[in-house]
Amino acid sequence: MELFKPEFGLVFWMFVAFLCLYCILAKWAWPFIIKSMEERADLIDKGVAYAQEAKAQLDNAKAEADHLVAEARQQQADILRDASKMRNQIIEDARGEAAVEAKKVTDAALVSIEQAKKESEKQIRREVSEIALQIAEKVLRKSVASDQAQRELVDKYLNEVETQN
Amino acid sequence: MAWGYVDAMHDSKGQMEKPNPQEIIFEHLGDAYGWEVPFMHSKRIPLPVIVRAQDGSWHMFLSSRLEGGANYQGFELAHGGDYNNKVVQVLPDGSQYRPVDLSITKNAAGIIIAALLVIAMVFKVRNWYKKNGMKAPRRFTAALELVVDFVYTDTIRPIMGKEAPKYGPYLLTAFFFILTMNLLGLIVIFPGGANLTGNLAVTAVLALATFLVTNLTGTKHYWKEMFWPEVPTALKCPVPLMQVIEIFGIFTKPIALMIRLFANMMGGHMVVIVFMLLIFIFGSMFGVAVGGGMTVLSVALSLFMLLLDTLVSFIQAYVFTILSTMFISMAHVHAHAESAPEAAK
Structure with a gap:
C-alpha cells in the first residue's frame, strides 16, 4: 500500500521545506516573538505590582489623613475645653475682683457716711448748744451769772435729753 | 473529498455504479501528480x-x-x-x-503551501511586535499569540527550563507546521485537501528531526545513562540488558511519534470518506432512494467527524510538540548534583 511506503520525493521535499521553515523562523521570528512576549509579561507584572503598591500607598495615605483629622479634632476639642475653662476662670476672677472692688467702694462709702454722720452730729450738737446757749442766755441772762455755770447747766440738760432719746 | 466522487457519479449519467471503496479511499488519501480543481473531479491543476x-x-x-x-x-x-x-x-x-x-506532487505542493502559511502567520505576530511594541494584539494576531503563548510559556518553558529559548524555535516551528498541515488536510478544496500529516513520509521527517535534535544535543550524562545506567550491576554487566533496552528506546520514541501522528490523521480522513461512501454503497445495494436517505445520516456523521478531526489536529500537533520537548529535555540530564557516587561497584 502506497500510504505505508514513504516516497523518496516527498521525504525530500518535506525535509527541504521543514529545514527552510525552521531556519527562517528560528533566525528572524521566534527569538524576537519569545523575547517580546516575555518582555510584555514582565511589563504587565511590573504594572500590576506598581498598581498594588500605589493602592497600598493610597490606603496608607487615607489612613494617615484620617489619623490627622482625628488628631485635629482632638486638638480642637482640647482648645475649646481650655477656652471654656479660661472663660469661666476670667468670669470668676472678674466677678471676685468686682466684688472686692464693690466692697471697697461700699466700705469707703460707709466710712464716709459714718464720718459725715459724726461730723454732722458734732455740728448739730455745736449748733444746738450754740442755739441753746443763746436761748438759755436770753432766758437765763438774769438767773445765771457766769458763763461757766450756764454752760455746765446746758450740758447737763443736753445729756439728759440725749439719754432720753 | 467526497465532492470529487459525487462529480464522478454525475459523469456516469446518473447511473449508480458499484463503487470500489478501497480504490476511492486510497486515491483520496494518497499522493497525485496533479491537484484536483475544486468541484471538478476530472480536471487537474498541473504540477x-x-x-x-x-x-x-x-x-x-x-x-x-x-x-x-x-x-x-x-x-x-x-x-x-x-x-x-x-x-x-x-x-x-x-x-x-x-x-x-x-x-512537486500534490503533497509536496501542499507542504510548501503549509510552510508559506506558517511563515505568513508567524511573521504577522513578529511584525506586530516590531510595529506596536508592547501593545496587545487584536483579532487573528491575538489568537496566534495565544497559541504561541500556550505552547511556549505553558508547555515548553516549564519542561525545558533555562534551555527553553534554545529549543523553543524548533518546537514551535514543528507545532505550527504540523497544526497547519493537519488543518489544511481537513479543508476539502484546493489549497487544502492534501492528506499531508496522514502520510508516513511527512511524519517520518518530523520524527527524524526530533530524533536528530534529541541525540545530537544529548549531554554526556545522557549517553552515560545509556551505556552505563545506575542499576544493579547484574542488569548491565555480563548481559547488557539495560543497554539494549535504552538503545531500543532511542528509536522507539521517534517511531512512536511518527506512527501516532500518521495514524490519527489518516484514520480521521478515512472515517470521513467512509461515511460519505456509505451513501453510494447503500445506493448501489438498495437503490437510489435508500442512498438518498442515507445522505442525511452520512453528512451528519461526516460533519461530526470533521469537527472531531479539527480537535484532533490541534491535539496531535500539541502531543507531538510536548513529547518532543520531553525527549529533548530528557537528553539534557545532568548528574543529579553528583550525589549518587559512581555506584554499586
Whole structure:
C-alpha cells in the first residue's frame, strides 16, 4: 500500500521545506516573538505590582489623613475645653475682683457716711448748744451769772435729753 | 473529498455504479501528480514532474503532459503493478523503470503551501511586535499569540527550563507546521485537501528531526545513562540488558511519534470518506432512494467527524510538540548534583 511506503520525493521535499521553515523562523521570528512576549509579561507584572503598591500607598495615605483629622479634632476639642475653662476662670476672677472692688467702694462709702454722720452730729450738737446757749442766755441772762455755770447747766440738760432719746 | 466522487457519479449519467471503496479511499488519501480543481473531479491543476531518467539526465515537465495515459519523453503513469499511479520510464525493451522522482506532487505542493502559511502567520505576530511594541494584539494576531503563548510559556518553558529559548524555535516551528498541515488536510478544496500529516513520509521527517535534535544535543550524562545506567550491576554487566533496552528506546520514541501522528490523521480522513461512501454503497445495494436517505445520516456523521478531526489536529500537533520537548529535555540530564557516587561497584 502506497500510504505505508514513504516516497523518496516527498521525504525530500518535506525535509527541504521543514529545514527552510525552521531556519527562517528560528533566525528572524521566534527569538524576537519569545523575547517580546516575555518582555510584555514582565511589563504587565511590573504594572500590576506598581498598581498594588500605589493602592497600598493610597490606603496608607487615607489612613494617615484620617489619623490627622482625628488628631485635629482632638486638638480642637482640647482648645475649646481650655477656652471654656479660661472663660469661666476670667468670669470668676472678674466677678471676685468686682466684688472686692464693690466692697471697697461700699466700705469707703460707709466710712464716709459714718464720718459725715459724726461730723454732722458734732455740728448739730455745736449748733444746738450754740442755739441753746443763746436761748438759755436770753432766758437765763438774769438767773445765771457766769458763763461757766450756764454752760455746765446746758450740758447737763443736753445729756439728759440725749439719754432720753 | 467526497465532492470529487459525487462529480464522478454525475459523469456516469446518473447511473449508480458499484463503487470500489478501497480504490476511492486510497486515491483520496494518497499522493497525485496533479491537484484536483475544486468541484471538478476530472480536471487537474498541473504540477511539475521532476524525474531523473535511467541514463542520469533530469527531466522536468508539467503533469498535464501525462494525462490520459500519455507518454512524454519516455515517461508515463503506471497502472497497476508495483508503481501504480507513479511516473515510470518505459525502457526500449518495454520494461518499466522507476526513476528518481523529485516531482512537486500534490503533497509536496501542499507542504510548501503549509510552510508559506506558517511563515505568513508567524511573521504577522513578529511584525506586530516590531510595529506596536508592547501593545496587545487584536483579532487573528491575538489568537496566534495565544497559541504561541500556550505552547511556549505553558508547555515548553516549564519542561525545558533555562534551555527553553534554545529549543523553543524548533518546537514551535514543528507545532505550527504540523497544526497547519493537519488543518489544511481537513479543508476539502484546493489549497487544502492534501492528506499531508496522514502520510508516513511527512511524519517520518518530523520524527527524524526530533530524533536528530534529541541525540545530537544529548549531554554526556545522557549517553552515560545509556551505556552505563545506575542499576544493579547484574542488569548491565555480563548481559547488557539495560543497554539494549535504552538503545531500543532511542528509536522507539521517534517511531512512536511518527506512527501516532500518521495514524490519527489518516484514520480521521478515512472515517470521513467512509461515511460519505456509505451513501453510494447503500445506493448501489438498495437503490437510489435508500442512498438518498442515507445522505442525511452520512453528512451528519461526516460533519461530526470533521469537527472531531479539527480537535484532533490541534491535539496531535500539541502531543507531538510536548513529547518532543520531553525527549529533548530528557537528553539534557545532568548528574543529579553528583550525589549518587559512581555506584554499586
